[in-house]
Amino acid sequence: MDAAVRELSYAQAIQEAMAIAMDMDERVFLMGEDIGVYGGAFQVTGDLVERYGTDRVIDTPISELGGAGVAVGAAVTGMRPIFEFQFSDFATLAMEQIVNQAAKMRFMLGGEVSVPVVMRFPAGSGTGAAAQHSQSLEAWLGHVPGLKVIQPATPHDAKGMLLAAVADPDPVMIFEHKLLYKMKGHVPEGHYTVPIGKAEIRREGRDLTIVATSIMVQKALDAAAALEGEGIDIEVVDLRTIRPIDRQTIIDSVKKTSRLLCVYEAVKTLGIGAEVSALVAESEAFDYLDAPIVRLGGAETPIPYNPDLEKATVPQVPDIIAAARDLVKGVR
Template identity: 60%
Template sequence: MREITFLEAVREAMSQEMRQNQDVFILGEDIGVYGGAFGVTRGMIEEFGPERVRNTPISESAIAGAAIGSALTGMRPILELQFSDFITISMDQMVNQAAKLRYMYGGKGKVPMVLRTPAGSGTGAAAQHSQSLEAWMTHIPGLKVVQPSTAYDVKGLLKAAIDDDNPVIFYEHKLLYKTKGEVPEEQYSIPLGKADVKREGTDVTIVATAIMVHKALEAAVELEKEGISVEVVDPRTLVPLDTETIIESVKKTSRLVVVHEAVKRGGYGGEIASAIAESDAFDYLDAPIKRVGGKAVPIPYSPKLEKAAVPQVPDIIEAVKETLNKRIVTYA
C-alpha cells in the first residue's frame, strides 16, 4: 500500500469529504494560499475556492462561534485553530456554547463541527505554542476529544469526526505531521471510542496517547531486548473512551503504565488510571498503576529543557521497570 504522511492524511480526509458533501467547509487563520501554519491545507483553496476554504481574521472567539452558528444551522464546518494553545481564546464558544447548546435547548439543535488543532511540544515554540491541553476539553460534557497517533488513524478518525453530529476537538501533534504510514486511498471511517492495540504483549500494558504512542513503542522494542513483553494501547479518542479494551489489556498483563505528554497533574492519565482502579481489572493488578506525564512547568524554549519537560523513551522504560519491580503484597 502507498505511504503518505500524517499531514497528507489529514488533508486527504478533508478534501475527500469536501468533494462529497457541499455542507463541509473549512475556516481558519492563514489556511488560504499560505496553506495553514503547518501546511495542512496547502492546495485546498485552489481546489475548493475561497468560499469553502475561508481564510479568517485572527479572531479565535468569532471564528469558533461562526463555526458553531453555522453548524447549528445546517453546515458541517471544520475549524482549523492555528495552535491548540489558542483554544483559550475560543473557550467560551467551545465550552459554554458548542458543548451545551443541545442540552440547554432540551435536545433541539445539534452542532456538527470539528475543531482541528496542532498540539504539543518539540518545535522550540516555547510556552504559548506547545501545550497539550486536551484534559480540559475532556472535562466538558457535550464535547468529544480525539488524539490520533498515526497517518492511518488520523484519516479514518477525521472522517468519523466530520460525520459526527457533535462538536469534536481533534488534536494533531505537530511532530506527527511528517510521520509516514500506509494509508488507503479510498475513504474509511474509524469509529470514535474505539481503542487500538498498537503492539501486543503480556507483561505490562502501556496506555499512551498521540506522540507518546510512538515513544511507548520504542520503549517496548528496548524492553523486549531485556525479555519484557509490553502491550501498547492507543485509546485514539479520549471522549468517548474505550475503557473495555484497556481493562481487557490490564487483566491480561496485570500492570499498567499511562503515558501522555500533557502535564501529569490533572492530566487525562488520571482518568485512565482511575477507570482501571474502579473496574474489576483492579483485582488483577500486580503493581501500583504508574503515570508518566509532562512536568508541571510551562514548556521552555531551550531544546534541552524542552525535551526534559515531557516524557522521553527512557522515562517510559523506567516506569515499566518500576511496575515490574514493585509488587502489591497481600497478606493472608
C-alpha cells in the same frame, strides 16, 4: 501505486480526508487563520484553496473566539465546518464558544439542534515554540460533556478519524501533535472511517499495559521494542479518543497484564492518566493489579524554550523504558 503500501504523512492524510469530505458533501467547508494561499501554519490545508476556492476554504481574521462561534453557528444551521486553530494554545481564546456554546447547545435546547462542528488543534511541544505555542490542553476539553475529543496517533487514524468526525452529529475536537505531521505511514485511498471512542491495541503483550496518547504511542512502541531483548513483553494501547473513553479495552488489557503505565505529554496532574488510572482502580481490573499504577506525564511547568529543558519537560523513550522496567521488575 499499490494501494496497500501507499504512504502519506500525517499532514497529507488530514488534507486528503478534508478533500474527500468536501467532495462527498457540499456542506463541508474549512475555516481558519491563514489556511488559504498560505496553506496553514503547518501546511495541512496546503493547496486545498486552489481546488475548492475561497468560498470553501475561508481565511478568517485573527479572531479565534469569533471564528469558533461562526463555525458553531454555521454547524447549528446546516453546514459542516472544519475549523482549524493555528495552535491548540489558542483554544484558550475560544473556550467560551467551545465550552459554553458548542458543547451545551444541543443539551440546553432539549435535543432540538445538533452541532456538527469539527475543530482541529495542532498541539504539543518539541518545536522550540516555547510556552504559548506548545501546550497539550486536550484534557481541558475532555472534561466537558457534549464534546468528543480525539488524538489520532498515526496517519491512517488521522484520516479515518477526521472522516468519522465530519460525519459525527456532535462537536468533535481533534488534537494533532505537531511532531506527527511529518510522520509517514500507510493510508488507504478513498473514504474510510476509524471509529471515535474506540482504543486500539498497537502491540500485544503479557507483562505490562502502557496506555498512551498521541505522539506517546510511538514512543511507547519504541520503548516496548527496546525492552523485548530483556524479556519484557509490553502491550501498548493507543487510546485515540479521550472522550468518550474506551474503558473496556483498557480494563481488559490490564486484566491480562496486571500492570498499568499511563504515558501522555500533557501536564501530569489532573490529566488523562489520572482518569485512566482511576477507571482501572474502580473496575474489576483492580484485583488483577500486581503493582501500583504509574503515570508518566509532562512536568509541572510551562514548556520552556531551551531545547534540552523542553525535551526534559515531557516523557521521552528512556523515561518510558525505565518506568516500564521498574514496574515489571517490581522495583515500584
